[in-house]
Structures are given as C-alpha cells and as structure tokens.
Amino acid sequence: MGSRFAATVIGAGPSGIAAVSNLLAQRVSRILWVDPFFSSGRLNKSYREVPSNTKVSLFLDFAQAVKPFRDVIDTIPSPNPVTYLQQLDQNQHCPIANAADMCRTLTDGLIKRNDVTTVVGNVNAANWADNAWQLGLDGSTHNNNYSSHLLVLCTGSHPKSIKVPPPTSIKDIHLDIALTPTKLQTAISASEPATVAVIGSSHSAVLALLNLYTLATTSHPKLRIKWFSRNPLLYAVPKGDWILYDNTGLKGLAATWARDHLEDDTIQSSNAARYIDKVNLPKGESFTTSPALAQCTHIVQAIGYAPNALPSLTLNRAPLATPLAHNPRSGAFSDNHGRTVPGLYGAGIAWPETVTDPEGNVESAVGLYKFMKFLRRVVPEWTKTLN
Ligand SMILES: Cc1cc2nc3c(=O)[nH]c(=O)nc-3n(C[C@H](O)[C@H](O)[C@H](O)COP(=O)(O)OP(=O)(O)OC[C@H]3O[C@@H](n4cnc5c(N)ncnc54)[C@H](O)[C@@H]3O)c2cc1C
Structure with missing residues (x-):
C-alpha cells in the first residue's frame, strides 16, 4: 500500500525544520519528513565549535516565529536549549552548538506530532506522475511507496x-x-x-x-x-x-x-x-x-559552498535538466523548457532567497532567521494548490 502525503520535506537542517513548521502553520496536516539523522543538519554535524555570525536574539526569533515552534517550546521542561539562549546577552554571538541544540529540540518536538511522519533515510529519486511526486528512498526500512503533491528541497550544501x-x-x-x-x-x-x-x-x-x-x-x-x-x-x-x-x-x-x-x-x-x-x-x-x-x-x-547532490528528479520519467533552474524569489523551479515544475520548491542554504539591500546590492539570504522569513512569505503560496 502506498502512503500519500500533502507535502514532503527533504532535510532536517534549520531550513527543513522551518519548512515543516511553516507547512504546519498553514494547516497542512499530512507531512512526510525525510533525513538520515534528524540532528540539526550541518549546524550540529560540522559547526558546533564555530562562533555564530548572527546574534543570539536572531536564533530566538527563529524559534518563536511560528506557532508550531512555540507549541514545542511550551511543552518542554525547563531548563532547555531555548531557555539557555534566553539567558545569554541577546546582542552577543554564541557558539553554534547552542543554536544546533535549539534546532534539535524543535526537531524532536515536531517529530512527536501526529501530522508529521518521519523517515530516517535519503530520498534518492522523485518522479512527478498523477499529480504527485512518487519518492524513492534508501537507507530506510520503510516501503518505497511514498508520494506527495508538494516536494520541498531543504537539502543543504557542502564546502567546495x-x-x-x-x-x-x-x-x-x-x-x-x-x-x-x-x-x-x-x-x-x-x-x-x-x-x-x-x-x-x-x-x-x-x-x-x-x-x-x-x-x-x-x-x-x-x-x-x-x-x-x-x-x-x-x-x-x-x-x-x-x-x-x-x-x-x-x-x-x-x-x-x-x-x-x-x-x-x-x-x-x-x-x-x-x-x-x-x-x-x-x-x-x-x-x-x-x-x-x-x-x-x-x-x-x-x-565557498555548493548544493548537495539532489535526488534524481523526473517529470513522467523524463529527467529534469541539471543544474535546476531555481527562482530565488518564489523558491520554485523551472523545467528544461522554462515551465514551472509542479509542486517542487527549495529553501535553505542550497536554495536561498535573493534580496536587494537599500544600496542595490543583491545577495543570497543565508541564516536561520532569513530562511524563516522567506518560508513565512512563500509557504502560503506553495500550499494554495493543496486547497
Ligand atoms: C561556517 C558557517 C557558519 C554559519 N553560521 C551561521 C550562524 O551563525 N547563524 C545562522 O543563522 N546561520 C549560519 N550559517 C548558515 C546556515 O544557517 C547553515 O549553513 C545551515 O546549516 C543551513 O541549513 P540547511 O537546512 O539549509 O542545510 P543543512 O544544515 O546542510 O541541512 C541539510 C540536511 O538535508 C539532509 N539531506 C540532504 N540531502 C538529502 C536527501 N537526499 N534525503 C534526505 N535528507 C537529505 C542532510 O542530511 C542535512 O541534514 C552558517 C553557515 C556556515 C557555512
């Protein structure tokens, strides 16, 4: 038997956590979430000893931005990684370990929800057919019959x-x-x-x-x-x-x-x-x-950093040309003919929003709170096709 979801989020780094919480905030009730570790992505794996480049307050802004996160925080006993951050000087920086622990706490809370199904493993393929992405998974003991209308790539990057x-x-x-x-x-x-x-x-x-x-x-x-x-x-x-x-x-x-x-x-x-x-x-x-x-x-x-390898993506078994054409304002992708790929979106360090500052400089917006701001803006658009 296959399992049909409204949305799949690939990746449980900071952007994946933010994507899941924003889908929940839009009342998307059947979410599949896939990651091999569910452990805060690279923040935990590689940057724990790195001093943060953002102030403590921005990590807490991230954690308090959407109701599903606030619900997690309200139900966990104190002290916890969020209360730890609250005690620090909000205008100072902190070891990334503190932000990684906060993300892990939020992840653990989201995982417990009935409307979120998690699979420990990697998505290695996704084919769009019959109005849904049919997923191929490895590294999991689960069946491979998962599908969803939305597919959100929060797949991260690695050093070049x-x-x-x-x-x-x-x-x-x-x-x-x-x-x-x-x-x-x-x-x-x-x-x-x-x-x-x-x-x-x-x-x-x-x-x-x-x-x-x-x-x-x-x-x-x-x-x-x-x-x-x-x-x-x-x-x-x-x-x-x-x-x-x-x-x-x-x-x-x-x-x-x-x-x-x-x-x-x-x-x-x-x-x-x-x-x-x-x-x-x-x-x-x-x-x-x-x-x-x-x-x-x-x-x-x-x-610099380059996006991680993606699952093999096909539309009715026809491969999508790589590198994918990404729209950094909406998070959507285009196919080989410039047509919008149905239901496919990206966020996080691999698929950042581009922003223009008041002096006209264009940059990729990378950071926990920036991912959150982007997702709060675009997820209501992404989920319109679910209604
Ligand atoms: C050195 C450095 C310092 C930084 N410091 C800060 C900071 O102080 N503050 C701040 O806000 N931001 C900081 N950032 C930026 C950013 O927040 C981090 O890079 C963050 O890790 C990006 O999150 P992400 O979710 O996009 O990707 P990642 O953290 O890389 O997570 C991606 C996840 O997707 C999973 N995945 C990938 N492919 C698949 C697949 N096919 N199937 C299933 N799972 C998959 C991976 O296993 C991983 O868990 C820093 C970045 C760097 C490089």
Missing part, C-alpha cells in the same frame, strides 16, 4: 574544493575540520614543521586562519600559515535598521579578529605576521598555479 594537480603531495584538511579546533589540533603534527595553505577570504577562511593561528601560538609552535587571498576582506556594516553586506560580510568574532590581525595596515604590527604569510593572488590566477603552494604541507580550501 578544487583538485590540486600533481606533483604536489599536499595534505588536504577538510574545511569542516579547520572550523573545529578540537579536531584541527590532531590533524596537524604538533612536533613536525608544517605550513598550511588557507585559500579564500570568506567568513569560513577567516575562522580557519584564526583556529590555525591559535594552534601556532599554543600547542603547535612549528606551524606556519600561508593565506592565499584574491579579494579584500568584506565586513558587514550596521546601517541602523539594515546591514550592508549582511550575508557576505564578516561579522562577530571573525570580523573583530580580521580587523585587528589580517588587514594590510594591521597584519605587520600584529603578532599574526610571525605565523601568517599573506599571498596576494592576482585577479584570474588560481592558487593551484601559485609557486607559494609548493612550500605548503597542508591545504584548507574555503572557497
């Missing part, structure tokens, strides 16, 4: 990397490791000389530099860092009721440390100059061809 061509025998340090000090310290020998190349000038690159610098000045005295950068560092700038470069600029600890230690006018007078050697890459030149790379023993690539 470029293959470094031979002859170098440089050792790769995954960005997730570089962002996790307790793992980074064992990824590099504390007693042998090591020179780590850090590629990029993003928020993640600065945090990787900070973590490596901390090791070099403490447990790893033979560690040196070469920082390959093509672009100047960009900072978020508060402008009263909005923030310039809100999504692309450095914030929080990364911004403070970068200003004090990485700018051309501060690095030379900073202790960081003893450990960090900046390699300015000319426009258009790849780090892979830089002679300085040959002097490095390890490499951390912080060159």
Whole structure:
C-alpha cells in the first residue's frame, strides 16, 4: 500500500525544520519528513565549535516565529536549549552548538506530532506522475511507496574544493575540520614543521586562519600559515535598521579578529605576521598555479559552498535538466523548457532567497532567521494548490 502525503520535506537542517513548521502553520496536516539523522543538519554535524555570525536574539526569533515552534517550546521542561539562549546577552554571538541544540529540540518536538511522519533515510529519486511526486528512498526500512503533491528541497550544501594537480603531495584538511579546533589540533603534527595553505577570504577562511593561528601560538609552535587571498576582506556594516553586506560580510568574532590581525595596515604590527604569510593572488590566477603552494604541507580550501547532490528528479520519467533552474524569489523551479515544475520548491542554504539591500546590492539570504522569513512569505503560496 502506498502512503500519500500533502507535502514532503527533504532535510532536517534549520531550513527543513522551518519548512515543516511553516507547512504546519498553514494547516497542512499530512507531512512526510525525510533525513538520515534528524540532528540539526550541518549546524550540529560540522559547526558546533564555530562562533555564530548572527546574534543570539536572531536564533530566538527563529524559534518563536511560528506557532508550531512555540507549541514545542511550551511543552518542554525547563531548563532547555531555548531557555539557555534566553539567558545569554541577546546582542552577543554564541557558539553554534547552542543554536544546533535549539534546532534539535524543535526537531524532536515536531517529530512527536501526529501530522508529521518521519523517515530516517535519503530520498534518492522523485518522479512527478498523477499529480504527485512518487519518492524513492534508501537507507530506510520503510516501503518505497511514498508520494506527495508538494516536494520541498531543504537539502543543504557542502564546502567546495578544487583538485590540486600533481606533483604536489599536499595534505588536504577538510574545511569542516579547520572550523573545529578540537579536531584541527590532531590533524596537524604538533612536533613536525608544517605550513598550511588557507585559500579564500570568506567568513569560513577567516575562522580557519584564526583556529590555525591559535594552534601556532599554543600547542603547535612549528606551524606556519600561508593565506592565499584574491579579494579584500568584506565586513558587514550596521546601517541602523539594515546591514550592508549582511550575508557576505564578516561579522562577530571573525570580523573583530580580521580587523585587528589580517588587514594590510594591521597584519605587520600584529603578532599574526610571525605565523601568517599573506599571498596576494592576482585577479584570474588560481592558487593551484601559485609557486607559494609548493612550500605548503597542508591545504584548507574555503572557497565557498555548493548544493548537495539532489535526488534524481523526473517529470513522467523524463529527467529534469541539471543544474535546476531555481527562482530565488518564489523558491520554485523551472523545467528544461522554462515551465514551472509542479509542486517542487527549495529553501535553505542550497536554495536561498535573493534580496536587494537599500544600496542595490543583491545577495543570497543565508541564516536561520532569513530562511524563516522567506518560508513565512512563500509557504502560503506553495500550499494554495493543496486547497
Ligand atoms: C561556517 C558557517 C557558519 C554559519 N553560521 C551561521 C550562524 O551563525 N547563524 C545562522 O543563522 N546561520 C549560519 N550559517 C548558515 C546556515 O544557517 C547553515 O549553513 C545551515 O546549516 C543551513 O541549513 P540547511 O537546512 O539549509 O542545510 P543543512 O544544515 O546542510 O541541512 C541539510 C540536511 O538535508 C539532509 N539531506 C540532504 N540531502 C538529502 C536527501 N537526499 N534525503 C534526505 N535528507 C537529505 C542532510 O542530511 C542535512 O541534514 C552558517 C553557515 C556556515 C557555512
């Protein structure tokens, strides 16, 4: 027997949690939710030790934005991860672990609801036929006869990397490791000389530099860092009721440390100059061809994030062309002929909304509360076809 749902949400990271809660807020009563872990996505898996780039208040705004979340919070005993965040200075930043724990609490509450059915596993295929997406699942002991009219992709992203061509025998340090000090310290020998190349000038690159610098000045005295950068560092700038470069600029600890230690006018007078050697890459030149790379023993690539692999998507068994054409204002997708794909939507870091700030800069809106704001606006539109 097949199981027919109104909506399926793929992914239980922050955007998946927000998508499920917004569907519930629209009184969608049969929701299928699929994830291999149901554990706050990358916030929990990879960023627990990362200092947040958003203020504590925004995490709580996320948790209190919709009634299904508030219902969860009202029924859990105190103290809990939400009350913990409430006790912190709302204008400060916090370890992402605190936000991950909050998301886990919300997830656990949503899972208990009768109108949400969860499957632990991966969706590997979805075919649109007979007015519904028929799903193929793996990693689950459940049957494969699930279908739903709406299919919401909250599938997340992963760090991009470029293959470094031979002859170098440089050792790769995954960005997730570089962002996790307790793992980074064992990824590099504390007693042998090591020179780590850090590629990029993003928020993640600065945090990787900070973590490596901390090791070099403490447990790893033979560690040196070469920082390959093509672009100047960009900072978020508060402008009263909005923030310039809100999504692309450095914030929080990364911004403070970068200003004090990485700018051309501060690095030379900073202790960081003893450990960090900046390699300015000319426009258009790849780090892979830089002679300085040959002097490095390890490499951390912080060159952006790419959407995770999607399930194989077909319309009446005809494959949808990839990469999918995504409408970042509505969350919908188009097929190979530019026609809107029925019932298919995306949200989260893989499928962010684009926003234009008052100075005309266009950015992808990435962050828990931004996912929530987007979903509160679009889910009422998405669910119109269910009525
Ligand atoms: C270094 C860093 C720091 C950040 N700091 C902050 C911050 O301080 N504040 C903030 O608001 N935001 C922050 N963000 C941005 C954003 O909130 C996170 O990236 C967040 O993890 C994105 O959530 P997501 O749900 O879109 O994706 P993810 O967290 O990646 O979750 C995706 C989920 O989908 C599942 N999935 C994928 N494919 C399938 C499939 N086929 N079937 C079933 N399940 C599937 C995955 O297993 C995963 O659980 C940060 C991002 C980065 C990179």
